[in-house]
Amino acid sequence: MRIGDLAEKSGLSTDTLRYYEKIGLLPKPLRDAGGRRIYDQTILRWIDFLDRLKATGMGIKDRLRYADLRTKGGASLTERREMLEVHRVKVREDISRLAEMLSVLDEKIDLYRRMEAGEPVDPAFDNCARTEHGAQPGLKGQTHEPSTQAGTRADAKP
Amino acid sequence: MRIGDLAEKSGLSTDTLRYYEKIGLLPKPLRDAGGRRIYDQTILRWIDFLDRLKATGMGIKDRLRYADLRTKGGASLTERREMLEVHRVKVREDISRLAEMLSVLDEKIDLYRRMEAGEPVDPAFDNCARTEHGAQPGLKGQTHEPSTQAGTRADAKP
C-alpha cells in the first residue's frame, strides 16, 4: 500500500500522514526501490485508534507519548493502560458535561419557542438580557447562578 | 464591577475578556470617568453561556454569530433557536461518539490488564502490532479488515 491508498483508506490526507510520521505518531514505514513509503494494513488499526483518541479530545502530546510507549512494545503495557485509564476518566467527565449542556440547550430552545409564541416569559431567565441599550441600574431579581465561585475553567494548561 | 473582578468571577483572564470584546463576543461595556470598563452582573450569565457553547465544541465563528444575533434582540429569536437546535444535534452526536469510544477504551484496558497478567491473548486484537521491527513476511492469520482489494503492486525491495 502506498501513501495515496492509505490516505484514501484512513481518511487522512497524504500531507497529514507524512506530518504524523514526522512528529512520530506513525512509525517510519519501509520504502520501495524508488524511495516511496509502503504500508501494510496493520497501520490502519493504529491510525483508527489514534483517530479515536483524538476524537475524544486527547491532544497531540499525549498521543505522541502513547505512540512512543507503543514502540517500546510489551514493556510499556502498564504505562499505556494507565494512560488509557486516565483518559477514560476524562471522557466520562466530558460525557456528563455534554449531557448537562444538552439539558441547558433543551431548556433554552424551549424558552425561545415560548417567547416566539408570544408567551409572557421572565426575561431574567434568558442570558441574553441586553446589557448595552437596556441597562436598568436597579435589578433586584438576581435569579439563580448560586454564587458562581469562579473555579469554572481555571486549570488545564500547564 | 471592573474587569479584574469580572475576570475573577468568570474564570477568564482580563486579556481574554478584552479579546472577546475585541472580536465581538462580549458587548462593549460602559466606561467610568477614567476610561475603565464597568460591567454589571448580567454579563456573567452571558459569559457562562458562551463558555458552555465553547465547552460543547462550538467554534468561535458560531459563537460570534450567536453573539451578533443576540445584540439584535427579540427579532433574532428564531434564528438563535435554530442555531441552538443545530448545535443540539451536534452535541448529541458527540455524546454517542464519546460513549462508543468509552467502550473501546474499556475493552482495551481490559485487554492490557489480561496481557499484564500473562494471559495468552491474540495480539491481533491489539492495534499495537509492531510494524517496524517485527515484520515477518509470511503472516497468514490476517484477522479482520475485510480484504480491501489490494491495489498494492508492491515490488518489495531486495
Place this chain on the structure above:
DNA sequence: ACTTGACCTGGAGTGCACTCCAACCGGTAG
C-alpha cells in the same frame, strides 16, 4: 508629592494541528 496597582491600547508571540507549495524524481501509458 509620590508610589502603587489596576487599568488602558496596539501589536507581537505562542501552540496546536494541520495544509499548501515549489522543485524535484521515478515509473508507466500512449
Place this chain on the structure above:
DNA sequence: CTACCGGTTGGAGTGCACTCCAGGTCAAGT
C-alpha cells in the same frame, strides 16, 4: 520519447484561541 501521475523533501502559511508585553494613564492610599 514524452507526458503525466503520484510520490519525495523542506519549509512556509493558515486559522483558532488565546497570551504576553511595552509603554502609558488614572485614582487612591501613605
